Amino acid sequence: MISYSEALKRLLHCAPLPTTSLPIQQACGFVTADRITSPQSVPPFTNSSMDGFAIRSEELATATPNAPVILTIVGSTAAGESPANAKGGTWEIMTGAALPQGYDAVVKIEDVECVGDRVRFTAPIGKGENVRLAGQDFNLGDVVVSPGDIIGPAQIMALAAVGQKNVTVHRKPSITLLNTGKELVQNTDIPLKPGQIRDASGPYLMTMLEALRYGANYGGLVPDDDKLFRARLEDILAEGAADVVISTGAVSAGKFDFIPDILRTLGAEIVFHKVTNRPGKPVLYARFANGIHYLGLPGNPVSTAVGSRFFALPLFRHLQALPEEKPLMARLLTQTRKVQGLRFFCKAHASVSEDQSLQVEVFDGQESFRIKPMLQANCWAVFDEDRSEIAPGETVAIYPLMPDRWMLRPLYA
């Protein structure tokens, strides 16, 4: 049995997946591999931020309600029209229209009075007011995305604004999920016979991976039969589509826990089996000679949840060349007792206290078969191996139950 940190070191001792080029709108959730600089200025031209009248600010220096400055409208420009040249007077202008050269500010339409082709200005205006300068957002050559950035809607907005068509990203792992267990019943229309249970870990993993924009191919439910399992795994390996195979169940010490032996006979190297974790101790990680990763998660639902959160997701991050996730720290509210020597991953609820600091409540019912506390949880509180009693007030590491991919940077930067 090895420690979690040693297991993580071995798990992440592999190269990221190759890069690929994607149209920007298909790149949401991917990690950039290249630096992209702006090939143009944004805005591309100086323009108005308001509907109103372009003027020379110095001409309005003396304007008051009693002594207004009256200027003649000499032209009009709407968004999408070519920039015009100033001809003195004032120029009717719409939001987003190019500011004619020679004007330096725009007065909002609500602040003037129009009589025919004449406009009354009753107040001075600062130079540059209601004007958006060319390049004020992005200058030519400004960095838009850097290697390691997670592409979210904001990155796509920026890439679209600078006219970028494609982006080079790390491929996401292709994942195949297998469930094992002859006690499992997936069809909810079929009543359970004595000894049977519903498959909860399979739907959890499939939807969790979907929600995190990884997605997984479902490889099926295999009864506890080593020959059937071996045949199914051989098919998956032969198809060559999976970067990572994840299974649930059949990795502990029982008569039907056949996965380690089958992996060995198929030539995989068992990199680790059994980690000082609770729950999820019998977790197994193996690697095939062609680089395919195999993660054998224990079948108990919460062991599967911990295994996917603390082994599968770190592996996926690494395969996309992302750095290791860092926890947030929170003040513990509940006295917590644990087995010394095991790292304890607890269903917990983080909240903001009255003094605006992060606090965390660890729930009762931490056993790996107990799903109900997960319904109230929003995070995992993690206690190191060497602890046994942790008192309220201590600071503990917490990890969101479902890391929101768009929030990874602000949360863990």
Ligand SMILES: Nc1nc2c(c(=O)[nH]1)N[C@H]1C(S)=C(S)[C@@H](COP(=O)(O)OP(=O)(O)OC[C@H]3O[C@@H](n4cnc5c(N)ncnc54)[C@H](O)[C@@H]3O)O[C@H]1N2
């Ligand atoms: N002698 C030992 N027995 C066990 C050990 C051990 O070290 N020595 N470890 C225990 C721990 S800890 C865990 S966790 C489990 C892991 O067992 P397996 O990964 O081999 O999984 P199974 O035996 O197939 O299932 C365990 C448990 O979970 C239920 N299960 C399985 N799949 C699902 C599913 N898809 N949905 C819901 N529930 C599922 C299954 O019925 C069992 O109750 O081993 C302990 N034993």
Ligand code: MOO
């Ligand atoms: O590790 Mo097991 O998940 O304790 O039941």
